[in-house]
Amino acid sequence: MADLPQKPGRVRPLSPHLTIWRWQVTMLASIMHRATGMALSAGAIVLTWWLISISDGPEGYDSFMVYAAMPLGILVLFGFTWAFAFHFCNGVRHLAWDLGYGFDKHVASNTGFLVIAVSFILTLAAFALIWTGHAGYLQ
């Protein structure tokens, strides 16, 4: 803990961190889980903004769509979709671990590759539905 005083002139050893290890898929998935969780916190703010804009009537919703329909807005929403898909899939992987399943070294690696692949497939599938006109079915 950095808030505990250290004796001057005595540099105490730190445990090795990110830079020293050879990359493993389990490590990558773990880092991605935290990163996507943090990204989705920004997504939660956008979700709140979206709900408020709808409650503000047509003009309020337009003010949201101005940003959401911009190329940058679509890119951000694509990113949130992938982060959501990954955090969801890897979250299920974490729950399986909590129940004691899938912690074997090779199983953990294989499911790591699996959740990364599935997260991209789900994201591309969602945007394929949108771009081929199959979304918007609740109208």
Add this chain to the structure above:
Amino acid sequence: MKSAETPLHKVQGLGASHSGTGHFWRTGVTSIALIPLSLWFAYVMLGLVGTNEVTMVQYLAHPWNAILMAAFAAISLYHMGLGLQVVIDDYVHTAGTKIFLLLLVRAAVIALIATCVFALIRIASV
């Protein structure tokens, strides 16, 4: 005079984390609740993409949809608070900054839940 405090109560909360497994448990329980809610949310988002404001108001004003959206938002935001707390615990080591950020996250969680619920009630009462 001998204290009436039990030995267990004296040591509770004195570990390195100042808490037991409550945080881990709440993260797990909220994530299980979020599995069906997230699938429903994805279904709704895809179903509303490209529609207009009138359709969205109609859909979200329906009691079941309003309740499910409120549950999704509230449980997601609570889960978010638990996750961000771990990030702060891991990377912020200055006591003052740490307490400030932990309180800020809790305040943000409460404010965002309140805002989402307010918006949904407002949508339903138009």
